Amino acid sequence: MTEKIAVLGAGSWGTVLANLLTENGHQVSLWANKEKLVTEINQEHTNVHYLPTFKINPKVVATLSLATALQDVDLILFVVPTNAIREVAKKVVTVLNETGRKPLIMHASKGLEQGTHKRLSQVLSEEIPENERQALVVLSGPSHAEDVANRDLTSITAASVDLEAAKRVQQLFMNDYFRIYTNDDVIGVEMGAALKNVIAIGAGALHGLGYGDNTKAALITRGLAEISRLGVAFGAKPLTFIGLSGVGDLIVTCTSVHSRNWRAGNQLGQGQSLETILKNMGMVVEGVSTTKVAHELAQQKNIEMPITTAIYHVLYEQKNIRDEITCLMQREGKMEMD
Ligand SMILES: NC(=O)C1=CN([C@@H]2O[C@H](COP(=O)(O)OP(=O)(O)OC[C@H]3O[C@@H](n4cnc5c(N)ncnc54)[C@H](O)[C@@H]3O)[C@@H](O)[C@H]2O)C=CC1
Numbered sequence: 001m002t003e004k005i006a007v008l009g010a011g012s013w014g015t016v017l018a019n020l021l022t023e024n025g026h027q028v029s030l031w032a033n034k035e036k037l038v039t040e041i042n043q044e045h046t047n048v049h050y051l052p053t054f055k056i057n058p059k060v061v062a063t064l065s066l067a068t069a070l071q072d073v074d075l076i077l078f079v080v081p082t083n084a085i086r087e088v089a090k091k092v093v094t095v096l097n098e099t100g101r102k103p104l105i106m107h108a109s110k111g112l113e114q115g116t117h118k119r120l121s122q123v124l125s126e127e128i129p130e131n132e133r134q135a136l137v138v139l140s141g142p143s144h145a146e147d148v149a150n151r152d153l154t155s156i157t158a159a160s161v162d163l164e165a166a167k168r169v170q171q172l173f174m175n176d177y178f179r180i181y182t183n184d185d186v187i188g189v190e191m192g193a194a195l196k197n198v199i200a201i202g203a204g205a206l207h208g209l210g211y212g213d214n215t216k217a218a219l220i221t222r223g224l225a226e227i228s229r230l231g232v233a234f235g236a237k238p239l240t241f242i243g244l245s246g247v248g249d250l251i252v253t254c255t256s257v258h259s260r261n262w263r264a265g266n267q268l269g270q271g272q273s274l275e276t277i278l279k280n281m282g283m284v285v286e287g288v289s290t291t292k293v294a295h296e297l298a299q300q301k302n303i304e305m306p307i308t309t310a311i312y313h314v315l316y317e318q319k320n321i322r323d324e325i326t327c328l329m330q331r332e333g334k335m336e337m338d
């Protein structure tokens with residue numbers, strides 16, 4: 001069945017997902033917030049800033065108008081950075097009020113809201129109340145836009161408390177290179193998605209400092225331990241962290257040069273300042289603000305997150321990376337599975 005889908009956010013992930021949904025036979029409007037980008041997508045069928053060599057299916061229609069994007073819409077996919085989710089949701093609800101449409105809401109963003117510490121489905125459900133929409137579904141997993149653009153075989157998770165809605169989303173996205181599993185643990189999926197970006201900054205930093213594969217494996221494994229600890233304290237199911245949105249996404253983000261979080265960490269390890277790195281990246285590095293939220297949540301719940309704390313010290317307190325590594329290695333000996 002052809003569905004009418006609005007994809008909100010024309011960065012690398014929004015563009016690739018809009019393209020995939022179009023190739024799956026759906027009618028897709030891609031909402032961008034820059035006129036020049038709308039013209040480029042509609043006339044050149046490219047988005048060279050985010051995806052230099054990617055050719056977008058000409059059936060993808062970009063628009064600057066949210067009302068146009070949401071016309072007759074069946075499903076809305078939010079793919080803007082975390083810090084824009086609430087602002088965009090407020091705009092969406094104004095249009096839905098006018099049209100009386102009640103679409104299914106999805107998001108594919110990865111972060112936790114600064115200040116409130118909320119997960120993105122919590123932000124969306126606050127701003128788009130239940131009587132204005134159908135269910136909420138979260139998409140997450142190991143999926144760099146650059147690889148999906150090349151039709152690399154990719155598997156991710158569609159999570160919702162409403163499993164029928166998750167199955168509808170599964171069918172929407174599945175094709176011969178993109179496979180979706182359903183999951184009912186929204187908390188675990190969103191916590192894994194957000195927190196892996198913090199560890200990826202650490203993995204990049206270790207690479208930039210010249211550490212090798214043993215160090216990387218230790219960081220990923222102990223990173224997963226602290227991600228799970230915090231997630232479970234907020235109600236996540238432990239098993240979710242060994243799934244696609246947990247260890248799967250942690251592996252891809254800690255090992256791929258496509259990861260903006262890994263790249264930011266690598267440049268930190270090579271001695272660049274955070275300010276310069278973020279200025280030059282030209283794309284969102286979610287892990288920087290997530291580090292602050294995770295650090296605050298860990299303190300609030302009294303959860304031990306030594307790696308996240310070390311990264312917080314480097315990003316927010318200008319501490320020396322090598323000193324932080326020394327502190328981590330010289331912590332008191334522990335039981336592995338405590
Ligand atoms: N790039 C990737 O491979 C993947 C990204 N994600 C997640 O998807 C989210 C978006 O990431 P990307 O597409 O990579 O980001 P990006 O940095 O490539 O692009 C973000 C887009 O959102 C737009 N935007 C920013 N603020 C806005 C606002 N207030 N209103 C409207 N549009 C706004 C920007 O103009 C830009 O077009 C992030 O949370 C990221 O963690 C998830 C999986 C894969």
Ligand SMILES: O=C(CO)COP(=O)(O)O
Pocket residue numbers: 110141142143144145197200249252253258259260261262284285286
């Ligand atoms: O979440 C991602 C891949 O699954 C993208 O990671 P980055 O935001 O670090 O590029």
